[in-house]
Amino acid sequence: DQQVKQNSPSLSVQEGRISILNCDYTNSMFDYFLWYKKYPAEGPTFLISISSIKDKNEDGRFTVFLNKSAKHLSLHIVPSQPGDSAVYFCAASEGTYKYIFGTGTRLKVLA
Amino acid sequence: EPEVTQTPSHQVTQMGQEVILRCVPISNHLYFYWYRQILGQKVEFLVSFYNNEISEKSEIFDDQFSVERPDGSNFTLKIRSTKLEDSAMYFCASIPSDAGELFFGEGSRLTVL
Numbered sequence: 703d704q705q706v707k708q709n710s711p712s713l714s715v716q717e718g719r720i721s722i723l724n725c726d727y728t729n730s731m732f733d734y735f736l737w738y739k740k741y742p743a744e745g746p747t748f749l750i751s752i753s754s755i756k757d758k759n760e761d762g763r764f765t766v767f768l769n770k771s772a773k774h775l776s777l778h779i780v781p782s783q784p785g786d787s788a789v790y791f792c793a794a795s796e797g798t799y800k801y802i803f804g805t806g807t808r809l810k811v812l813a
Numbered sequence: 814e815p816e817v818t819q820t821p822s823h824q825v826t827q828m829g830q831e832v833i834l835r836c837v838p839i840s841n842h843l844y845f846y847w848y849r850q851i852l853g854q855k856v857e858f859l860v861s862f863y864n865n866e867i868s869e870k871s872e873i874f875d876d877q878f879s880v881e882r883p884d885g886s887n888f889t890l891k892i893r894s895t896k897l898e899d900s901a902m903y904f905c906a907s908i909p910s911d912a913g914e915l916f917f918g919e920g921s922r923l924t925v926l
Contacts, residue, residue, distance in 0.1 A: 736914055745817075745904050745917035746856060791856060798844055798911045799868040803856040 705729050706794050708804040716812050721779040723807050725792035728773065732794040736801070737766060737777045740789045749790075750777070782811045815839045817918035819905050825924045829894050834921045836888045836905030845888045846906040846915065847880065849873075856904070862888065895925045 707726045715721045723737075733754040738746035752759040752766045752775070759766050765778045779786055789808050795801040818837045826832050838845050847859040861868040862880055879891045888907075892899055902922050906915040 734912065738917075740856075743902075743920070743922070745906075745919045746915075748914040748916070751914055793856075793915075798908070799861040799863070800858055800871075801846070801915055802858060803848075805855040 706804040712808040714810045718781045721782045723777040731796040734795045736793045738791045819918035823922040832892045834890045838907035842907035842909045848904045849901040851901045900925045
């Protein structure tokens with residue numbers, strides 16, 4: 703039962719352009735959403751989050767958008783930099799005890 | 814900056830052996846988690862732990878798995894009799910209160926032969 707899905711396994715973007723990573727979820731009870739960045743053989747690193755009472759949250763080059771009616775969130779990275787190349791996971795939680803992660807999208811930013 | 818630390822970084826074991834993976838969460842954190850990632854796959858929830866008891870566990874977390882916080886500092890994951898399919902990266906995570914982002918450790922790679 704895949705409650706959090708990232709349908710694009712990979713994405714390539716030119717340096718300086720916008721990267722848009724997408725995530726869909728099925729559980730309407732999820733109330734907190736997060737994006738993590740992960741390099742090989744390292745733990746996930748938190749990027750940005752959004753609660754279900756908001757539809758947008760911005761932090762520097764990173765913006766997360768939440769569309770509750772569509773059960774969809776997206777991460778925008780502008781401008782994209784080569785150092786952004788990594789695997790990005792979205793995650794969702796209902797309460798504190800369980801955060802569910804998506805399958806990940808490998809972003810490659812081309813110089 | 815405080816961080817979650819995990820040991821060992823890599824453990825190789827024979828099938829059927831017991832393994833204990835150790836984590837030291839950030840000191841003022843109250844909620845603790847174990848996740849695993851089989852190579853190239855998603856990060857899967859195993860178990861959450863609060864107030865010295867399991868809060869929630871996934872279907873992966875069967876009777877072969879157990880967790881404990883023996884001394885108020887370490888948070889351990891034990892696999893009683895390892896199987897080949899237990900080979901994965903195991904990540905410990907914690908949060909300070911009942912909301913917020915998970916802080917992850919660097920992971921322990923378990924290889925079962």
